Amino acid sequence: MLTEQLQGALNSRVTIEQAKGALAQARGVSVDDAFVLIRSYARGNNRRLGDVARTVLTDPDPHRRGTHRIDTTLLVTVLIGPATDGA
Numbered sequence: 001m002l003t004e005q006l007q008g009a010l011n012s013r014v015t016i017e018q019a020k021g022a023l024a025q026a027r028g029v030s031v032d033d034a035f036v037l038i039r040s041y042a043r044g045n046n047r048r049l050g051d052v053a054r055t056v057l058t059d060p061d062p063h064r065r066g067t068h069r070i071d072t073t074l075l076v077t078v079l080i081g082p083a084t085d086g087a
Contacts (some may be wrong), residue, residue: 012050019053 016038024034042052 012053015057016053017048019056023056 008010019038020031023029023037027034038052038056039049040048042049060080
């Protein structure tokens with residue numbers, strides 16, 4: 001039982017780290033800022049951090065509004081503003 005719990009926690013942590021990197025790269029923010037975005041979204045929507053991270057990794061499509069999926073573009077826009085093209 002304890003081994004399963006530890007494995008689950010480890011798997012969740014790996015997923016969170018991967019989501020931080022994916023969001024950081026996609027939005028041009030630091031991994032620390034990406035974690036703040038994911039955590040803020042999870043808290044604000046009463047979701048588990050691991051579930052939000054998994055959704056960031058498996059469904060980055062921003063055109064799924066109104067579904068159970070996370071709109072990462074909306075998430076970032078609401079929390080830090082729209083992306084810039086560097087110009």
